[in-house]
Amino acid sequence: MAKIAYILLCHKDPAAVIAQAEMLTAAGDCISIHFDGRANPAHFRQIKEALRANPNVCFAKKRIKCGWGEWSLVEATLLAVEAAVRAFPRATHFYMLSGDCAAIKSARYAHEFLDAEDVDYIESFDYFESDWIKTGMKEERLIYRHFFNERKHKWLFETSFHLQRRLGLKRQIPRDIQIQIGSQWWCLRRRTIEWILDFTRQRRDVMRFFRTTWIPDETFFQTLVRHIVPASEIRARTLTFLMFTDYGMPQTFYNDHYDLLLGQDFLFARKISPEATELKARLAALYADDSAEFKISNEGRSLFKFLTGRGRIGRRFASRFWEAESTLGRHRELMIVVCKKWHVAKRLLQRVRQVTNVPATEYLFNEEGTDLPDLGGIQATLGKRTRHRRALMRMLFDYHDTDRMIVCMDPGNLDLLEDFCGDRSTTRLLEIQCVFTDEYLIGHAMRVGLAGEQTSNETLERLLPTIRGETTFESDKIRDAEFEHHYIMRETDSDEENAVPISKFLSIGHEQALSIARTDHLFAD
Template sequence: MARIAFILLCHKDPKGIIAQARRLTGSGDYVSIHFDARAKAADFDAIRTALADNPGVTFAARRIKCGWGEWSLVAATLEAVRAAVAAFPAATHFYMLSGDCMPIKSARYAHDFLDAEDLDYIESFDFFESDWIKTGFKEERLIYRFWFNERTQKSLFYGSYEIQKRLGLTRKIPADIQVMIGSQWWCLRRQTVENVLAFCDSRRDVMRFFATSWIPDETFFQTIVPHVVPRREIRTRTLTFLMFTDYGMPVTFHNDHYDLLLGQDYLFARKISAEAITLRERLGALWKADEAEFPISNEAAGLYRFLTQRGRIGRRFGQRFWEAEGSLGRDRTLLMIVCKKWHVAKRLTAAIRWHTDIPAVNYLFNEIEAELPDMGGIETTVEKRERHRRALVRMLFDQFESRRVAICLDPSALGLVQDFIEDKAVTRVLLIESDFDDDYVRGHIARVGLAGQHSVPERVNRLIPAVRSDLEHEIERIRDLGVGEFQTISHRNGTERNADALQRFLDVPPDLAMTLAQTDYLFDD
């Protein structure tokens, strides 16, 4: 019977980690924990103390300070894998998990599933031929060297990149390696893991190459596994269920998603909200249950999720009583960039930050990473930002010491846009028009749960007109607000018209507006 060694990468919530380790080892499986060295020492001590007498738990021999997009994430994974291989000789499979993953099947079902076929499960798509990377750097991830963190050392990150680019300091990919890409959440057999570790020990050139590539957790194991295992023994998929919004952000699951999650053809799910106590309790109990049959069908639940989410969006930004009298300030100008395709708006804000002195943040009411300065805690959760939105934006003006600030907003946040328009400050809106072709709408349908990977194409195609109409209606509602200072840019308008709109929106010189309008790949998907 399969016995799983879970590779648990985590950096917070010690109580949740302890509970998860006890739950997983209670089924006869194992857990190897890497706890980020950046986290609190007291939290790590609490985890070690609580699990000290559990023979099914081991810890990475070396804790590493992890950063998004860095080699450190792969290094931490390898540390936990080596610890698991040494500590658990009876483990047949090694399964990558994060601290916010939960089982959505029973342990019995998971063991039977892995016993049914002698396979590895890892997303592994050709780096250059696939469309896995939608925006931003692609080939650049590999041919240039990255020593700095893109989020915390932005000037060094992009400065070193520009120097290498100007001087032509590119490098070659190891000749015998076909670089692949995919999700970092995999499940591998023991022999595969041992082969990967042996490869790491023998091919220091490949290790050095990936150590300075960008976001290697999406390419390292995805490349090495097909190199050491016959492709017929690999299923190019993950066993961990996760959905993304249109904007590349993971969907968080809550208490009312239990039935939806059980109907997915996966063993675990990510991300489960830390506040979804009931859901966590039910899923924890499910892992211990003796159930072996789970009907797999997600269309109905996905449609329900989509409809209820639409209802929540309309209420989310309703004005709070404590903000009714608040104001951003009459002498300030709020520049609102409204765009459904987040990656397009982010390219524009990046160009604004680079070429002008106008502070520009991203989707601050939708995602944690939004180019925000340190603001004393109000910026740490999206929920806080929504509750205190005017206070938050007032603080942005103060923190940046500027009378102009640009922010990004989604068209679905109609009430939020309207709220700011009614403020005493000067408000301008720039609408970035988007085309919603069939491929984009199909992706939207999948991401919001209206259809799953097993849905028949005919069913998905029937949904396309209705969903496209809904997306277009969001845009029309923004237009109907009747904003006085309202500009539009689009790939159809041409560079000169776009530059003219940007000049009026940002109040910048014509040549600078033209530079912004000529931003590389601005409207590309």
Template sequence: MARIAFILLCHKDPKGVVAQARRLTGSGDYVSIHFDGRANMRDFEMIRAALADNPSVVFAQRRWKCGWGEWSLVGATLEAVRAAVAAFPLATHFYMLSGDCMPIKSAEYAHGFLDGEDCDYIENFDFFESDWIKTGFKEERLVYRHWFNERTQKWLFYTSYELQKRFGLTRAVPADIQVMIGSQWWCLRRQTVEKVLNFCAGRPEVMGFFATTWVPDETFFQTIVAHVVPRREIRSRTLTYLVFTDYGMPVTFYNDHYDLLLGQNYLFARKISPEAIRLRERLGALWTAGGVHFPISNEATGLFRFVTARGRVGRRFGQRFWEAEGSLGRDNSLLLVVAKKWHVAKRLTDAIRRHTAIPAVDFVFNEIEAHLPDLGGVETTLEKRDRHRRALIRLLFQHFESHRLVLCLDPSALHLIQDLTSDKADTRVLLIDSQFDDDYLRGHIARVGLAGSETAPEVIERLLPMVRADLEHEAERLRDMDLAGLHSMAPWRHAEENAAQLARFLDVPAETGLALARTDHLFSD
């Protein structure tokens, strides 16, 4: 059975550290503690005294003074790992934790999970090819030398960087090393940890390289593990659940997040608020529980994105350069069919293609298959289509040799609608109103990842009114734009009313509008 040596990096809350160590060793596991050298010495002595009689606890021999983005974080981790390897010969796995982490599964579950597959869990994406780094320094982290802390020695940090940049003092990555990047929270097998330590002892030039990189805790272990272990034995993921805000800060969990956390496919979570006393008590008790079943739903991240994005959807702060130049054409008519129920919109565009000569494509910014012709490559990915949206639409006008074009949009894409209706072209919008019954909403919640197959029914029931209000609000936001060319149709209106709207929207005869409005099963779910 797996026995875990937890590598616990901490710098505060001595009582919490003691409680964490006692809890984790109570399940037959081990703890190696590195307490930050900058922290209060009395706190450290209190921890040592409280755990002195626990043979399953060891302390790093050297206490590093740790700083964010510095090599000191890696140095502290290595110190705690060496202590654990020497003290706990029966440990099969080594798991990185911080003082803000808490278990969201039982020890019984965690041991079974690690026994289930012989592999290492560590995020490792190609440093140069991936988009793991969203903003700020990227190559600069590696090719320049960083001796100062950006947060506490800002002037020295940037002056050193600018001088190296000015005089071209770059350096190469060690030739046989492919630099990888990922979360610092990993779980490695004993044989992997031993290989990493042997690598450290035998490759001082690589150690020296990483010692002056910026934020090496996101690259050092990620790179070395991938260098010494076959890729087939690595799972590029962390077993510690964490979410980051749009500002790059970790989300903090509170008392009412207990059920949500248990449903995530992870063993631990961070950050747990120090004030969430009840949550800490419940998670602490969970670690020692037996026979607990954990339905995995994985909806927490999707829920966070959904809730925090409400009210900000569609906000734009400036035109992209490819949108600022050129127009769709003053003589062209762009006809936007806006519908939350995509199947209804696609039935309508199919009918338009059959009953009129107006070219019609479907959800070109949402689905790869959208009745698009070959346009030379700009249509190959959704990202390209959105990035070059005006160029794409101009190409469609040219390809179809038509001054009119129908395409479909989701009402959530308010920024697209605003952008296209602001063009010099004659842009009209047809809003297809919808009724959202509970069955449709449940399907929508599953499709967008707000809940999984194992999500408790009561959680979904609580989501229903919020999601319904959100979908209805999308249509209201469109109406609030007061567009001159806004038309609408709805399943509760007579076919004649919908036909009149369609005839004006498409500029077609009344009988054609009526034929479209009477399309078989147009509004059926």
């Protein structure tokens, strides 16, 4: 059975630290605490006094003054790890925590989870090839030396950096290591921890290198684990559930997040609000409950992104300067089928191809695997297609050697619809308005990751009105845009009635339009 030694880095709220330590050790695990050297000494004495009699608690031999982005965070972690290795010889796993973390599964579940596979859990991705770093410095974190805290001494940090760059004072990355990057919240086996400690004693060159890298807590353990552990024994993921807002800040969890947290495929979560006393109490009771069962739905991140994104809809992709005067061509006609039920639009498109022989492309801005010709790489990803949408359309017109073309889009692509309808070409829209049953919306939520097989009925009941409202909202936004050539066919209308907008959309006769409207099982789910 796994026995976990928790590595706790904390700097405030001594009462919460004491409660956290008592909860984790009550289940038979142990904890090694590093309390920030900058924090109130009285708080540290309070923690030590309260936990003095607990044999499953130890403390780092030295308190380091920690600063964000500094080596001090890694040094503090190593001191706490060394203390845990000495104090807890029977510990099989070492799990990195902060004072803002809380268990979201029971101790029994955590132990069985770790027993299931003999592996290390740590995000560990190639530093240069992965897109883990979204903005800011990348190579510069490594090839220049960073001696100052970027947040506390910003002028010194930037002056030192620019001076090194101007003087060409680059340094070499140790040749035999491949820098990795990932979250600092890991869970490693004892053997791996002992190998890392041995490595730190033997490779002083690597230690000197990391001491002056910027934000080394995202690279140090990630690099060393990948260097000394076979890839087959590494799971490149964290067991701590965390989410970030649109502004790059960690999402804080409150009392009403209890059910959501339990459904995620993680053992811990951060950050828990200091005011979420009810949530902390419920999670503490859960950790000690050996009979607790968990239904994993794992929809947390996608659901959070979906719900927080409502009300922030605008022009995500503004016109690029190189496309300011571009056009698809005054003589061209772009016909766009807009439908939330993609299978309905695809059936209609298949029938339109048969009747009119007009080139048609399915959801090219929504589905990565849409069948497209090789256009020199511009079609390779959804991101490229969207960024260079007008160039992509012109190339498709040229590829098919035509001045008339049909494509499908999701009604959520309002920015694209506005862009194409504002072009000098003739653009027509055929919006297909479908009926959405609760069963379909639940299936849709599962397909797009808003819900999982184990999502509770209570969560689905709260989610359904939002999803249904979203479909109505998207249709209303299209109508409010007052596009010049906007035609609507409805599932609730007769074939004769739907033939009218189809005829106008495609500029074809009534009989042809009626044969399209009568497509077999057009609206079937």
